Amino acid sequence: MFLKKLILTSAVATLICSAAFAKDCGPSGQSIRILASDFPAIHAVAGTAEENCAASASEFTRNHTTEARQIMNAALTPNPAEYTSVIVANSTLTQLMNDGLVRPLNDLVEKYGADLPKNLMITIDDNIMAVAFMANSQHLFSRKDILEKAGINSIPGTYSEMIAAAQAIRKAGIMEYPIVMNMKTGWNVGESFNLVFLAHGGEFFKPGTAEPTVNSAAGIAALNTLKALVEYAHPDHLTQASNETQAIWEAGEAALGIMWGSRGSVILDDEGSSEQVTSNTVLSSAPSVKPGGIPGATLWWDGFTISKNVSDAEAEATFAALASSLNSDMVAANNDDAIWLLEGFKPGAAAEGVSATAQGGAVPYPMLPQIGLLHNALGSELSEFLKGNESAEKALADVEAAYVTAAKEKGFLQ
Amino acid sequence: MILFIAIPIGSAFVQSLFIQHDQVLVLSKNCGPFGCRETTSVDIEATKELRQDSPLGKFNGIGTYLNRSHLAFAEVGNAWAVSRTFSGFLNEVLDLPFYGALMFTLTYTAVVTPLVLLLGLAIAIGVNGLPNIIKGPSIFVSLLPFLVTPLVGSLILFWMVDGDGIIGATIQLIFNDPDLSLKASTGLTWTMLIVYGIWHTLPFSFIVFYAGLQTVPVDTLEAAEIDGATKWQRTVYVVVPHLVPLITFVTLMLLMDNFRVFEPIVSFSAEAHARSLSWIIFNDLRESGNPLYGSAGATSILTIIGVIFLLTPVLIRNWRDFKLRRL
Numbered sequence: 096m097f098l099k100k101l102i103l104t105s106a107v108a109t110l111i112c113s114a115a116f117a118k119d120c121g122p123s124g125q126s127i128r129i130l131a132s133d134f135p136a137i138h139a140v141a142g143t144a145e146e147n148c149a150a151s152a153s154e155f156t157r158n159h160t161t162e163a164r165q166i167m168n169a170a171l172t173p174n175p176a177e178y179t180s181v182i183v184a185n186s187t188l189t190q191l192m193n194d195g196l197v198r199p200l201n202d203l204v205e206k207y208g209a210d211l212p213k214n215l216m217i218t219i220d221d222n223i224m225a226v227a228f229m230a231n232s233q234h235l236f237s238r239k240d241i242l243e244k245a246g247i248n249s250i251p252g253t254y255s256e257m258i259a260a261a262q263a264i265r266k267a268g269i270m271e272y273p274i275v276m277n278m279k280t281g282w283n284v285g286e287s288f289n290l291v292f293l294a295h296g297g298e299f300f301k302p303g304t305a306e307p308t309v310n311s312a313a314g315i316a317a318l319n320t321l322k323a324l325v326e327y328a329h330p331d332h333l334t335q336a337s338n339e340t341q342a343i344w345e346a347g348e349a350a351l352g353i354m355w356g357s358r359g360s361v362i363l364d365d366e367g368s369s370e371q372v373t374s375n376t377v378l379s380s381a382p383s384v385k386p387g388g389i390p391g392a393t394l395w396w397d398g399f400t401i402s403k404n405v406s407d408a409e410a411e412a413t414f415a416a417l418a419s420s421l422n423s424d425m426v427a428a429n430n431d432d433a434i435w436l437l438e439g440f441k442p443g444a445a446a447e448g449v450s451a452t453a454q455g456g457a458v459p460y461p462m463l464p465q466i467g468l469l470h471n472a473l474g475s476e477l478s479e480f481l482k483g484n485e486s487a488e489k490a491l492a493d494v495e496a497a498y499v500t501a502a503k504e505k506g507f508l509q
Numbered sequence: 510m511i512l513f514i515a516i517p518i519g520s521a522f523v524q525s526l527f528i529q530h531d532q533v534l535v536l537s538k539n540c541g542p543f544g545c546r547e548t549t550s551v552d553i554e555a556t557k558e559l560r561q562d563s564p565l566g567k568f569n570g571i572g573t574y575l576n577r578s579h580l581a582f583a584e585v586g587n588a589w590a591v592s593r594t595f596s597g598f599l600n601e602v603l604d605l606p607f608y609g610a611l612m613f614t615l616t617y618t619a620v621v622t623p624l625v626l627l628l629g630l631a632i633a634i635g636v637n638g639l640p641n642i643i644k645g646p647s648i649f650v651s652l653l654p655f656l657v658t659p660l661v662g663s664l665i666l667f668w669m670v671d672g673d674g675i676i677g678a679t680i681q682l683i684f685n686d687p688d689l690s691l692k693a694s695t696g697l698t699w700t701m702l703i704v705y706g707i708w709h710t711l712p713f714s715f716i717v718f719y720a721g722l723q724t725v726p727v728d729t730l731e732a733a734e735i736d737g738a739t740k741w742q743r744t745v746y747v748v749v750p751h752l753v754p755l756i757t758f759v760t761l762m763l764l765m766d767n768f769r770v771f772e773p774i775v776s777f778s779a780e781a782h783a784r785s786l787s788w789i790i791f792n793d794l795r796e797s798g799n800p801l802y803g804s805a806g807a808t809s810i811l812t813i814i815g816v817i818f819l820l821t822p823v824l825i826r827n828w829r830d831f832k833l834r835r836l
Contacts, residue, residue: 165795168799189550190799192550192551192553193532193551193799194553194799195551195553195556195557214540214541214542215541215542216540216541217539217540217541218538218539218540218541219537219538219539219548219550220537220538227541227542230542230543271688279778280778280780280781281780281792281796282796302547303534303536303547303549304534304549305532305534305549329672329690330688330690330692330693331671331672331690331692331693333692333693333778333781333782334692334777334778334779334781394543396541396542396543436542453543458543459541459543459544459546461548462539462548462550463548463549464532464534464549464550464551467799468799471792471796474796475606475780475792475796478780478781478782479604481781482695482781482782485604493604496577496584497577497578497606499577500576500577500578500804501578501801501804503528503576504528504529504573504576504801504803504804505528505529505532505799505801506528506529506530506531506532506567507532507534509531
């Protein structure tokens with residue numbers, strides 16, 4: 096299994112320098128200020144860092160907010176910066192790097208992170224810009240009882256199998272709208288396009304440039320696949336994001352879903368749903384176009400960065416504190432909160448979907464400086480096509496035109 | 510005035526004339542938990558030099574106003590040249606973000622404003638005619654929609670119109686169509702937003718008119734009654750003319766308010782069907798991660814110009830009345 100391999104590579108290194116020593120919190124008397132998103136896994140990492148190192152710091156504050164992405168650039172721009180560290184993901188790291196607000200961590204990793212697995216270091220050329228600790232991706236959720244009732248005995252592996260299964264469920268009169276996907280206009284619908292686009296082997300930009308290439312054969316094929324899928328999704332799908340799709344699933348009103356892996360453990364737990372739903376929900380790889388093809392998903396990591404505009408001592412103390420939390424004890428205490436990339440993680444049923452998707456060769460969400468603009472253009476221009484008012488070509492031409500306008504304003508295109 | 514109005518508008522205008530410097534992109538190799546790949550990144554050093562020389566950015570004149578996200582003259586001209594029918598041309602134009610949003614904003618303003626005026630007046634007159642003992646409670650109840658924060662009020666309504674919600678399920682029952690969804694069609698979404706807008710702003714016009722009704726001279730009303738005027742005639746020929754200055758005031762406020770419709774679109778997740786000018790500004794500033802300040806500034810200025818256009822007739826009328834009264 097992909098995750099096991101990931102973890103195994105690190106296990107040996109970690110065993111050698113086991114956590115038997117007292118936590119090394121770096122220079123004492125420093126101020127540590129962390130800005131992070133607000134979900135259990137992030138609380139676990141930042142909280143453990145606080146437990147370990149708050150005593151030796153003059154100040155230890157954590158700001159967990161879902162608005163982290165919106166405020167982080169403004170908060171890190173002044174010198175000294177408002178926060179010494181921001182916990183980021185693929186796309187948000189680019190947002191900070193575009194403005195040069197995070198520092199390379201090579202020397203700090205050498206000093207405090209020697210026991211951290213090498214593959215967790217997010218590097219640009221030879222500079223380590225972030226240290227990842229957990230993974231996430233979208234994948235397929237299936238209700239095996241409903242599939243069986245409709246006469247389908249295997250979990251769909253491709254988009255056409257998924258559509259055929261949905262058709263069979265509708266024909267059998269079990270559900271009118273068996274599919275759920277995060278299609279809310281804006282970021283979510285853009286991301287749903289990305290998944291199918293990548294599964295069709297699409298490239299977002301001409302390599303090495305900021306020129307868009309979504310209006311391509313892969314783009315049109317992706318939109319048509321998406322359209323075929325949402326035929327079987329509730330008519331309100333353009334208003335549904337993760338919270339809504341999860342609720343629909345837990346209410347037992349869907350049989351096939353493309354949702355985030357991080358929702359896996361929440362769906363499988365004994366809260367908010369019935370035994371029938373939880374015991375029959377199967378998590379598997381995101382569907383591909385052809386059997387064994389690239390799964391339609393984007394791989395995400397979450398990791399921490401250190402601000403550029405803070406003193407070296409503060410940076411060192413912050414890094415040491417956060418690095419001290421990335422160990423098997425923390426993982427053991429919070430095993431089901433995330434798909435940890437750290438030693439000691441025991442992948443349960445909730446991790447199977449992400450694991451299979453990663454193993455199937457899904458690609459990471461692109462870390463390109465201009466991807467946010469394209470994603471935004473996709474999010475706002477695709478709804479006309481999905482409502483049936485526009486051809487796929489026209490929708491993609493609109494996306495490119497909207498992106499080019501924004502990219503010119505941001506200086507990515509001339 | 511200068512501090513709170515002129516300076517912010519001026520700064521938005523100046524910002525809208527600039528775009529960001531050219532980003533110096535470099536090829537680099539990016540590695541992480543999922544392997545290594547080629548990528549591009551911004552050359553911070555090279556880009557920083559450009560920024561320090563002129564921190565506002567690159568001067569773009571009114572280029573931002575003319576691009577596809579705003580007035581889009583080139584695209585409109587192209588649509589005119591390509592389209593064979595007028596409706597085809599209209600479709601092309603309304604597909605552009607600015608004109609699509611303008612269309613919804615104007616429709617919303619044009620429907621909500623007169624309805625709120627009329628209904629507000631009707632409710633005020635109705636409540637005014639109630640016996641004193643139930644007057645107080647009815648005023649309080651009529652004001653309730655105004656006390657709910659727009660964001661929260663529309664969110665509550667959004668859940669109620671869901672297929673599983675009380676309003677949505679009732680409508681499905683009435684029309685005997687289990688798939689009927691208010692959120693899935695553009696027409697129904699617009700209707701929902703407009704009904705919400707009326708519901709939410711009605712108390713404002715009601716309370717202003719109700720206050721105005723207390724000042725209607727009793728003598729004139731009694732004189733009209735003696736002259737044999739019906740209740741309807743008294744309302745139309747005595748009460749309404751007395752309230753004209755208030756009607757002008759309420760119209761002004763409503764036009765300004767409705768033209769910047771925003772919260773219900775977000776709470777109703779209606780972005781797929783309805784976008785307003787304010788929503789475009791919000792989207793520019795928030796969604797792409799790195800805000801498009803120039804674009805947002807340009808839309809703001811265009812919104813202000815739109816408000817001025819709408820208000821001019823009302824203001825001219827007001828000015829004439831004012832001058833007449835002084836003569």
